[in-house]
Amino acid sequence: MLTGRAFKFGDNISTDHITPGRLAHLRSNLPELAKHVMEDTDPTFASRVKAGDFIVAGNNFGLGSSREHAPLVIKMAGVRAILAKSVARIFFRNAINVGLPVLICDTTLIDDGDELEVDLAAGTVKDKTNGKQLTFSKIPEVMLRIFNEGGLIPYIQKYGDFKL
Amino acid sequence: MGKTLAEKILSQKSGSDARAGDIVIAKVDLVFAQDTTGPLTVRQFQASGFKRLANPQQIALFRDHAAPSPNSGLSNDHIILHQFARQTGCLIYAIGEGICHQIVAESLAKPGDVIIGADSHTVTAGGLGAFATGMGSTDTAIAFGLGKTWLQVPQSIKIVVSGNFPEGVGAKDLILHLIGQIGADGATYKALEFGGNTVDNMSMSPRFTIANMAVEAGAKVGLFAADKTTQQYLDSQGRSNHYQPVASDADAAYAQTISIDAANLEPTVSQPHTVDNIALARELKGTKVQQVVIGTCTNGRLDDLAIAADILKGKKTHHETRLIVVPASRQVMLEAITDGYIQTLIEAGAVILPPGCGPCLGLHQGVLGDVESCLSTANRNFKGRMGNPNAFIYLGSPATAAASTITGEITDPREVM
Ligand code: SF4
Numbered sequence: 001m002l003t004g005r006a007f008k009f010g011d012n013i014s015t016d017h018i019t020p021g022r023l024a025h026l027r028s029n030l031p032e033l034a035k036h037v038m039e040d041t042d043p044t045f046a047s048r049v050k051a052g053d054f055i056v057a058g059n060n061f062g063l064g065s066s067r068e069h070a071p072l073v074i075k076m077a078g079v080r081a082i083l084a085k086s087v088a089r090i091f092f093r094n095a096i097n098v099g100l101p102v103l104i105c106d107t108t109l110i111d112d113g114d115e116l117e118v119d120l121a122a123g124t125v126k127d128k129t130n131g132k133q134l135t136f137s138k139i140p141e142v143m144l145r146i147f148n149e150g151g152l153i154p155y156i157q158k159y160g161d162f163k164l
Numbered sequence: 165m166g167k168t169l170a171e172k173i174l175s176q177k178s179g180s181d182a183r184a185g186d187i188v189i190a191k192v193d194l195v196f197a198q199d200t201t202g203p204l205t206v207r208q209f210q211a212s213g214f215k216r217l218a219n220p221q222q223i224a225l226f227r228d229h230a231a232p233s234p235n236s237g238l239s240n241d242h243i244i245l246h247q248f249a250r251q252t253g254c255l256i257y258a259i260g261e262g263i264c265h266q267i268v269a270e271s272l273a274k275p276g277d278v279i280i281g282a283d284s285h286t287v288t289a290g291g292l293g294a295f296a297t298g299m300g301s302t303d304t305a306i307a308f309g310l311g312k313t314w315l316q317v318p319q320s321i322k323i324v325v326s327g328n329f330p331e332g333v334g335a336k337d338l339i340l341h342l343i344g345q346i347g348a349d350g351a352t353y354k355a356l357e358f359g360g361n362t363v364d365n366m367s368m369s370p371r372f373t374i375a376n377m378a379v380e381a382g383a384k385v386g387l388f389a390a391d392k393t394t395q396q397y398l399d400s401q402g403r404s405n406h407y408q409p410v411a412s413d414a415d416a417a418y419a420q421t422i423s424i425d426a427a428n429l430e431p432t433v434s435q436p437h438t439v440d441n442i443a444l445a446r447e448l449k450g451t452k453v454q455q456v457v458i459g460t461c462t463n464g465r466l467d468d469l470a471i472a473a474d475i476l477k478g479k480k481t482h483h484e485t486r487l488i489v490v491p492a493s494r495q496v497m498l499e500a501i502t503d504g505y506i507q508t509l510i511e512a513g514a515v516i517l518p519p520g521c522g523p524c525l526g527l528h529q530g531v532l533g534d535v536e537s538c539l540s541t542a543n544r545n546f547k548g549r550m551g552n553p554n555a556f557i558y559l560g561s562p563a564t565a566a567a568s569t570i571t572g573e574i575t576d577p578r579e580v581m
Binding site for chain 2: 012014016017020021022024025026027028029039040041059060063064065066067068069086088089090093094097098140142151152153156157161162164
């Protein structure tokens with residue numbers, strides 16, 4: 001069971017919002033880059049987010065570039081999972097590959113600052129602030145297997161190949 | 165039941181009867197990374213415990229995003245790529261050779277290939293009939309080591325374009341119009357497959373422009389059949405042996421078909437801060453722009469520079485507007501010099517940058533100031549994209565960009581032609 005606060009964002013949060021190109025020189029220094037996570041959409045986010053919190057977003061989260069640094073810095077900032085109405089394809093794959101779950105559900109009912117309880121196995125989100133309960137769509141089987149090994153690198157280290 | 169282009173290519177490369185929705189493991193013909201995603205790819209490759217590349221001749225690294233590097237952090241990243249290439253024997257391209265996607269198109273991609281790149285605009289090679297898609301650094305690193313990747317075979321949306329473009333209107337207006345219609349997530353997880361007589365009559369460069377922006381509608385790939393035009397292009401690049409025809413079957417199943425009449429299109433512009441926020445150029449008359457960029461993997465090819473030079477010949481950029489021109493590759497730049505376009509553009513007031521990404525992603529060479537607006541021929545206008553979250557980015561065609569340079573405000577190119 002994961003518990004933490006919701007940080008609410010809108011639709012179309014791109015990888016440029018998460019970690020902009022102008023900070024490309026920090027990409028080989030991820031702890032430093034993580035200090036700027038989400039800077040161009042909420043400059044206060046990095047200082048407020050705590051280990052265990054959630055990003056809660058609208059449609060098409062993570063659109064744009066293939067930079068895997070985006071899910072990596074979100075994870076490094078302590079975010080335990082992303083809840084969104086929908087997610088862009090490359091970001092989804094990257095997040096699972098680095099062991100950051102993206103849970104697709106109707107996030108309309110969650111408000112910024114709500115306390116959430118996420119049960120990954122049961123597929124449920126409980127908003128403890130307003131008492132509402134949501135279910136999220138299952139992560140596709142092939143991605144779930146990668147996620148369950150802790151990401152794509154541990155998966156490949158274990159199996160040496162794709163085992164679908 | 166016949167197959168879409170995506171199903172055909174993935175069937176061939178997975179050795180299975182691949183249908184939309186299936187998960188396949190496909191052999192990859194080319195895997196690449198660039199200087200802002202490559203260093204992480206190298207680290208993930210090493211962390212995975214691989215000792216060598218699956219096939220060094222099918223793996224490429226590019227130094228194009230920071231070219232030349234503006235600071236020591238990025239210079240050190242270039243060193244990481246250089247050393248990796250030396251150790252592994254993979255292909256590596258130097259600063260000034262151009263944008264990865266343009267070099268892939270000119271020199272590496274073949275019809276029927278599966279290509280993955282650690283860059284979302286890898287889809288550009290779909291213009292040649294290659295199943296080319298962007299992935300992150302870890303997926304790319306694993307493909308470096310295994311020579312294959314897993315893919316879900318996408319459903320396809322067929323885009324049928326017919327009729328002739330009016331003067332001053334072209335491929336960029338078409339793809340912006342389409343994205344405006346279906347939205348920035350209108351094709352998520354899907355393939356866009358382009359056809360119709362307008363597409364059949366199109367040269368390669370506009371096909372690349374359209375394929376390049378498929379990802380801005382969320383698509384996994386933007387595919388064109390490989391036909392006579394593709395063959396002629398490969399011939400002209402000295403790659404005749406790389407050609408094979410690739411086409412979808414007449415009875416293939418599509419999730420959706422969208423028809424567009426090119427004759428009805430007008431010069432089209434994306435407004436800040438999402439690509440699907442579309443308006444007509446003439447509706448934005450009066451919107452001042454302090455910077456105009458002509459270049460990028462979307463519109464930095466010879467025909468794009470020719471269109472701009474044609475409009476700007478004997479004219480001057482507006483005194484409050486700077487024009488930055490970035491040829492997409494060394495080949496493009498050399499041809500543009502030979503054909504006189506570079507001279508025309510410089511005489512009109514342009515600054516010419518070395519081949520590469522230039523100011524497109526905001527790390528150097530034309531970062532916007534506060535509250536400045538830019539009209540760019542690029543593919544993205546997200547807040548902060550060009551280095552400043554307090555700036556505004558509009559996207560348009562080379563013709564619209566050139567026209568706006570003269571007036572200093574967003575201008576329908578037909579007004580100055
Ligand atoms: S030109 Fe722009 S969009 Fe194209 S690869 Fe370079 S940074 Fe990316």
